[in-house]
Amino acid sequence: MSEAEFHQKMASLKELYRGQLPGKLDELDVLWRKLRDAGGKAGEWADFVRGIHSLGGSGAVFGFTALSAFSRALELFLQPIADHPDTLTDALRYEIDDRLAELRRFADGAEPEQALPAATPAPPAPETVERRIFVVESDEALMADIVQQLGYYGYQVERFGAVAGMMGALRGQSPMAVLLDLDCVGAQGALEAWRQMDNPPPLLLFSYRSDLDARLAAARGGARAYFAKPVEFNALIDALDNLAADLSAEPYNVLIVEDTASLGEYYASVLQNAGMATQLVTDPLRIMEGLADFNPELILMDMYMPGCSGTELAAVIRQLESYVSVPIVFLSSETDVNRQLEALGQGGDDFLTKPIRPEHLVSSVRIRADRYRILRHFMVRDSLTGLLNHTRTKERLDIELARAERLKSPLSFAMIDIDHFKQVNDVHGHPTGDRVIRSLSRLLVQRLRKTDIVGRYGGEEFAVVLPDTPIHQAERVLNEVRESFSKILQPAEGKGFSCTFSCGIAAYPAHATAAELNNAADEALYAAKGAGRNRVVRSGAA
Amino acid sequence: MAESLKRILYVEDEPDIREVAKLALEALGGFSVEMCASGEESLEKALAFAPQFILLDVMMPGMDGPTTLRRLRQLPQLASVPVAFMTAKVQPGEVAQYLELGAVDVIPKPFDPMTLAATVNGIWESKVPGAAKA
Numbered sequence: 249m250s251e252a253e254f255h256q257k258m259a260s261l262k263e264l265y266r267g268q269l270p271g272k273l274d275e276l277d278v279l280w281r282k283l284r285d286a287g288g289k290a291g292e293w294a295d296f297v298r299g300i301h302s303l304g305g306s307g308a309v310f311g312f313t314a315l316s317a318f319s320r321a322l323e324l325f326l327q328p329i330a331d332h333p334d335t336l337t338d339a340l341r342y343e344i345d346d347r348l349a350e351l352r353r354f355a356d357g358a359e360p361e362q363a364l365p366a367a368t369p370a371p372p373a374p375e376t377v378e379r380r381i382f383v384v385e386s387d388e389a390l391m392a393d394i395v396q397q398l399g400y401y402g403y404q405v406e407r408f409g410a411v412a413g414m415m416g417a418l419r420g421q422s423p424m425a426v427l428l429d430l431d432c433v434g435a436q437g438a439l440e441a442w443r444q445m446d447n448p449p450p451l452l453l454f455s456y457r458s459d460l461d462a463r464l465a466a467a468r469g470g471a472r473a474y475f476a477k478p479v480e481f482n483a484l485i486d487a488l489d490n491l492a493a494d495l496s497a498e499p500y501n502v503l504i505v506e507d508t509a510s511l512g513e514y515y516a517s518v519l520q521n522a523g524m525a526t527q528l529v530t531d532p533l534r535i536m537e538g539l540a541d542f543n544p545e546l547i548l549m550d551m552y553m554p555g556c557s558g559t560e561l562a563a564v565i566r567q568l569e570s571y572v573s574v575p576i577v578f579l580s581s582e583t584d585v586n587r588q589l590e591a592l593g594q595g596g597d598d599f600l601t602k603p604i605r606p607e608h609l610v611s612s613v614r615i616r617a618d619r620y621r622i623l624r625h626f627m628v629r630d631s632l633t634g635l636l637n638h639t640r641t642k643e644r645l646d647i648e649l650a651r652a653e654r655l656k657s658p659l660s661f662a663m664i665d666i667d668h669f670k671q672v673n674d675v676h677g678h679p680t681g682d683r684v685i686r687s688l689s690r691l692l693v694q695r696l697r698k699t700d701i702v703g704r705y706g707g708e709e710f711a712v713v714l715p716d717t718p719i720h721q722a723e724r725v726l727n728e729v730r731e732s733f734s735k736i737l738q739p740a741e742g743k744g745f746s747c748t749f750s751c752g753i754a755a756y757p758a759h760a761t762a763a764e765l766n767n768a769a770d771e772a773l774y775a776a777k778g779a780g781r782n783r784v785v786r787s788g789a790a
Numbered sequence: 791m792a793e794s795l796k797r798i799l800y801v802e803d804e805p806d807i808r809e810v811a812k813l814a815l816e817a818l819g820g821f822s823v824e825m826c827a828s829g830e831e832s833l834e835k836a837l838a839f840a841p842q843f844i845l846l847d848v849m850m851p852g853m854d855g856p857t858t859l860r861r862l863r864q865l866p867q868l869a870s871v872p873v874a875f876m877t878a879k880v881q882p883g884e885v886a887q888y889l890e891l892g893a894v895d896v897i898p899k900p901f902d903p904m905t906l907a908a909t910v911n912g913i914w915e916s917k918v919p920g921a922a923k924a
Binding site: 251253254257258261265268294295298301302304305306307308309310316320 | 803804806807809810813817818849851878899900901903
């Protein structure tokens with residue numbers, strides 16, 4: 249037999265199997281109805297469980313992976329009940345009803361293979377050169393200004409005197425954004441081209457015109473932002489920073505609570521393929537560990553689990569202050585609206601009905617996690633810098649400290665204060681002072697690792713938590729940041745000026761509590777100021 | 791004397807899986823396969839078929855895999871024919887337990903129809919003394 253013939257035969261066996269599925273489920277339903285109403289003898293339970301077991305095995309052999317996973321889950325769920333039929337309660341009866349209905353939905357025309365994501369991860373997005381901006385500007389003086397101003401904030405500018413040159417360069421590389429002067433010759437042609445492109449880089453426009461017609465044309469061309477000349481650089485930098493933040497956005501953290509490992513892994517792989525980070529908790533009683541370590545932005549939870557139900561668990565999570573607003577989404581085959589509402593009353597946010605199509609799961613999760621992230625941003629971030637605020641920074645220090653204790657790893661804590669900041673405000677005005685604060689916050693975020701925590705403690709004071717970092721390493725890194733900061737030319741009316749900062753560092757385990765770390769770092773900062781500013785001082789080294 | 795694997799006795803209660811396994815082993819492995827739907831049936835057919843290798847599903851109604859193995863072993867002609875179990879629940883402890891019963895290996899279910907024949911050949915060559923490569 250040739251391989252082609254083999255595949256053909258396999259395909260027809262599979263078709264045959266698909267056709268027999270409804271009949272198999274009918275048989276299981278008959279068995280279940282007897283057990284459900286009459287309690288049933290051990291032998292009948294064994295038949296029922298074996299029937300489900302067979303479905304799990306045969307489903308997998310024929311490539312009906314989802315059907316197989318749900319059957320396996322049901323088998324595991326049924327086994328303890330089959331061993332002790334007297335433990336069958338009404339709640340369990342409903343659950344089994346639901347799960348059988350679930351299997352039925354797979355058998356009745358659903359295409360279970362397609363319900364599983366491809367094993368290969370989603371193709372990576374085309375690589376974007378971070379912080380590289382294409383600027384099209386024929387006015388050389390304005391171009392020089394743009395290059396200088398964007399340069400202060402770490403953006404590299406590629407200059408183009410004409411539209412055609414920029415369009416040519418786009419073929420070879422993808423900048424973070426394109427900044428186009430609409431008053432240049434050929435700019436309208438570029439707008440037209442943007443409309444035709446798949447996935448063009450974000451387009452930001454500026455022009456002497458500020459009328460609605462011009463803005464409408466820009467919006468139709470897909471422009472992300474529109475600035476009237478003279479260009480307000482603060483607004484331009486903000487727009488670029490927002491784009492940069494979109495690009496470097498971390499994946500959503502989704503905690504999956506599902507007692508059946510195979511199902512949980514299935515949901516995890518669906519979400520991972522959509523670029524999310526997942527953690528699976530199969531023992532609901534161990535959810536507290538997942539919460540603290542993983543910092544979920546959404547919790548996806550099975551309704552029915554051994555030990556405690558999803559609704560009970562949601563109620564417990566809601567009692568914890570830090571998790572009062574994290575979205576909790578139940579996954580269940582529950583279709584009774586009253587019971588769904590009851591579950592939501594306990595603290596759940598939504599109900600997804602199993603079996604759920606992967607794309608629906610992904611979009612439901614993404615929409616809620618995104619909204620949570622935005623809300624959370626306003627709740628925990630400082631509005632000027634986007635850094636963590638004082639309270640939140642302290643919370644994170646507590647969390648990181650607990651982790652350091654558990655992992656027996658070092659941790660450094662630094663306090664940073666801009667030198668002579670009052671003078672900056674007095675001489676150059678508050679808007680310039682704010683810009684200095686933002687330039688330091690940007691520099692810290694750029695130079696430190698993603699795992700480091702940068703907070704604005706208040707005024708011109710910053711705090712940095714560096715997990716898994718001994719004090720001498722923290723000192724070296726912060727000295728690098730200090731030197732870079734002192735070289736930044738802060739723009740101001742007339743001519744620019746430079747600023748410096750002082751920094752004090754303390755570390756765990758030399759200082760064991762958050763309060764001790766705070767005090768020691770503060771003292772070291774005070775020592776740095778006393779020793780002439782513009783320096784980093786280690787606690788105890790003064 | 792070295793011999794290559796030809797005749798396989800396969801005991802499996804699930805008709806769908808029997809179909810796929812027969813196809814996979816015959817078409818892709820070139821084996822001659824005798825299918826049995828139960829342990830009882832295998833006891834009736836085994837002597838006449840004289841298998842070189844036996845594949846046994848673990849979880850079957852009536853006579854399960856381990857019981858079937860014990861009963862087959864009581865037949866002198868089959869006392870030394872290598873047997874592999876096929877089971878969905880493969881945990882290290884369980885594998886050891888099946889090996890103690892006298893199986894040469896455990897094949898996890900669900901198996902991939904494309905590779906089942908190769909898996910069986912691999913077991914034959916590596917675990918069975920005097921086996922020859924097919």
